[in-house]
Amino acid sequence: MAVTYIVYHVLRVFVLVFILLDVCSASFSMAVTSSSTTDTVLIVVDQSGQGDYKTIQDAINAVASNNSELIYIWIKPGTYREKIVVPADKPFITLSGTEASNTIITWNDGGDIFNSPTLSVMASDFVARYLTIQNTFGMSGKAIALRVAGDRAALYGCRILSYQDTLLDDSGRHYYYNCYIEGATDFICGNAASLFESCHLHSLATTFGTITAQHRNSPFENTGFIFVGCKITGMGDGTVLGRPWGSCSRVIFAHTFMSNVISPEGWRGWDDPSKERSKRVGWSRELSHDESAPFLNKSMIGGRSWLRPTPTHFKKHLPRPIEDGGN
Template identity: 75%
Template sequence: MGVTYITLVYVLNLLLNVCPGSLSSMAVPSSDTDAVLITVDQSGQGDYRTIQKAIDSVASNNSELIYISIKPGTYREKISVPVDKPYITLSGTDANTTIITWNDGGDIFDSPTVSVMASDFIARYLTIQNTFGTSGKGIALRVSADRAAFYGCRILSYQDTLLDDSGRHYYNSCYIEGATDFICGNAASLFDGCHLHSLSKNFGTITAQHRNSPLENTGFTFVGCKITGLVGGTVLGRPWGPYSRVIFAQTLMSDTVSPEGWLDWDDPNKQRTVYYGEYKCYGPGADRSKRVGWSRELSRDECAPFVNKSMIGGRSWLRSTPTHFKKQMPRPIGFSGIGQK
């Protein structure tokens, strides 16, 4: 990437994370209980046969809650939720039977199976998978939007599985699998009751958090999670950015977690600036007697600001499933979504 692009990304991330929502001018839905219902069914019994066509049918600068119900099946699609289509929910009924899969590798911004660019996005009970394999970066899910939440999802790849890029995010009861830096990016994210599974046989890394400045209110917090994998196969994280911040609290760590716990990515200078903390974790991988000296065993007071939804301002934007649904209104003739299944 060129210097100009990197500078622009840094400034945008800083604005989004210091003043989340400051760049958003989207209208707010008038109701959080009513939603437009769109169904996706490969058999042709729904409104659309593909998930992307359903997303494309949503009006730009949408100001209604949109609930896209996806029937069970394996959807071989590369999906993008564009920045001008907020308030979309993609929902299956069982992540094991509703699968979105693609096979692509290389550039982390181009390869994702699913890219979320729009704010106020929700995904429920979906498997999101990139089958690129072990030969390089293959992102399953990219989240480059503020206020995004994922419930009961399975996110699967090998390297850089989840590009948790920017914005405030919430992951609840999700299963995330990979080997190298498989949760990476510079978002402010709370992982609540998630299962992290390492595929690495040796020297794997769960996180690569990219916080670049102490002014950025970003970082990954894992609360009540579970870590599994092969014995001694992974560390908890390494610093993509010099001020990388990751906290594990009350998390079950199997013996897949190496005794040292953390790496400095061959840059000892980062040992002075990263913030890597653990609080009341348990299991054989939680033994801190051989941890690197620059990681922290947090007190209750030190941990408190990071372990609830206040960290991501979630009480103001996390929403429950709508209780009333209406069918999508027909679009004007000539609109690209009309009649396209």
């Protein structure tokens, strides 16, 4: 296993590319998904009763299985105390607030990483916009705020909050833009192929903190976490960029500002002394333009074939309320 750390400067902007256990070079597969040209179905969730549903889960439940239409669930401001699942047979759903600061999905659960998430996304072609997704379980153990296990998922302007294992970026190809992700231990973990662009990562750890725990176990897996144009802040000075959950873990940081919260060694092993390094300076070198280019755009996740714009035309074509059985 090879560990590579790369640091360079461009136009006085601090740029860091950090490759964690980059065992081999592998290209991310491309998927071709035709975008719909039809109007999007609008469903409104409002706790006051002025919408189509009072809870987010009820709105999701109302979507037909094996759905093929674009569904836009607009969530009016409020704090929604729900444990939510977007099932695998309900693709093409968007959950959108107006501002993350006033549209909050919250739950309090811990222990198992697959059962504790506040929001679990199992479906493909999912989008979330302007939401706060949080797990308030605290410092007592694993507590997932968001699990993303469907392919082709995108999140914009969301706040994802917990302490340990905040974001289980489980599997599939994902895109995170302008999101705020907060935690202390392995707070971005999993084995997805994901691009994080212009995101803010904040460590709550005062002494020992780890941002990522990527779970790639084979050089033939086209997975990894790529952070481009991000910012890292924190409360202490002992946080590292990551530790290898898998034997072939791959994590890349580029064009990223790092405050002094990041410890000089950069990363730590997973209770394996052979993976420990005292300083990353010895592995530093300057990347050429050609070397860095493949990591700095959406081609890594095939995003140009499936990322879709915000809909501008809606149609009111609602399924019947779930208590009517759709009849």
